[in-house]
Amino acid sequence: MAVISDAKRLAAYAAVDEHVKPQHKVIGIGSGSTVPYVVERLCQPPHNNSNSDRWYIPTGFQSKELIVKAGLNLGDVDQFPTIDVTIDGADEVDDELNAIKGGGACQLREKVLAEAATHFIIVADSRKDSKILGHAWKQGVPIEVAPFAWAKVFVNLQKMGCENPALRMGKMKAGPVVTDNGNFVIDAVFSESYMRDPAELLHRIKMLTGVLEVGLFVGMAEAAYFGYPDGTVLARWQDGRRQKVDASKGLEIAAQGKKV
Numbered sequence: 443m444a445v446i447s448d449a450k451r452l453a454a455y456a457a458v459d460e461h462v463k464p465q466h467k468v469i470g471i472g473s474g475s476t477v478p479y480v481v482e483r484l485c486q487p488p489h490n491n492s493n494s495d496r497w498y499i500p501t502g503f504q505s506k507e508l509i510v511k512a513g514l515n516l517g518d519v520d521q522f523p524t525i526d527v528t529i530d531g532a533d534e535v536d537d538e539l540n541a542i543k544g545g546g547a548c549q550l551r552e553k554v555l556a557e558a559a560t561h562f563i564i565v566a567d568s569r570k571d572s573k574i575l576g577h578a579w580k581q582g583v584p585i586e587v588a589p590f591a592w593a594k595v596f597v598n599l600q601k602m603g604c605e606n607p608a609l610r611m612g613k614m615k616a617g618p619v620v621t622d623n624g625n626f627v628i629d630a631v632f633s634e635s636y637m638r639d640p641a642e643l644l645h646r647i648k649m650l651t652g653v654l655e656v657g658l659f660v661g662m663a664e665a666a667y668f669g670y671p672d673g674t675v676l677a678r679w680q681d682g683r684r685q686k687v688d689a690s691k692g693l694e695i696a697a698q699g700k701k702v
């Protein structure tokens with residue numbers, strides 16, 4: 443196994459097989475480049491047998507498109523404020539399963555669906571498996587802000603000790619990135635002393651007026667699945683358990699080309 447995409451696929455397949463049960467009727471679908479493999483697995487046997495009376499809830503435009511293009515029933519969180527299982531990616535996960543999310547600027551809807559879920563599961567490749575947040579993900583904590591308040595929050599973050607907060611700018615668009623909710627994102631790098639206590643940092647940032655959501659998912663994930671380039675999958679649970687998961691079923695299915 444060589445490529446990162448295979449590692450993502452194995453993590454996604456293992457998480458779906460372990461955590462999505464036939465009786466689960468409302469499924470939250472995250473955002474990013476790993477969750478397409480979650481949808482891919484959900485459209486394969488035996489999971490596809492349960493899809494006719496199942497609703498899928500998106501965490502943004504990309505997520506909605508994944509659901510629609512896969513021919514799955516599209517719902518929304520205002521119809522289904524309680525979700526059975528939400529599966530989503532992460533930019534980095536620490537030893538306690540706290541996560542940095544928002545690399546794709548979807549953290550507000552992602553956190554709503556994570557909180558609404560009975561089971562919130564993270565899927566990622568092994569690059570996201572860290573001890574302390576910030577060790578691997580160097581882009582900073584993504585913070586969704588009301589556009590008119592961005593400069594005020596920017597100054598607040600500097601006063602907290604963030605040396606170089608950055609308003610996230612579009613690549614093929616003049617001006618800042620605008621989220622699916624019409625807001626801006628500030629990426630803020632904090633020192634390890636802050637990142638060792640993500641709960642405290644989350645609280646301090648969230649209390650800044652003008653901040654709508656912070657890409658720190660603290661104490662939310664029940665489990666995280668990391669796909670490794672050697673074809674193995676490591677599952678970590680919030681209680682500290684770590685277990686190599688047999689990913690052979692995923693490999694067999696992928697090899698049979700049972701892709702959506």
Ligand SMILES: O=C(CO)[C@H](O)[C@H](O)COP(=O)(O)O
Nearest residue numbers: 474475476531544545546548
């Ligand atoms: O939080 C997110 C988007 O806002 C994504 O889930 C996160 O960036 C991980 O993405 P990928 O699976 O592509 O690594």
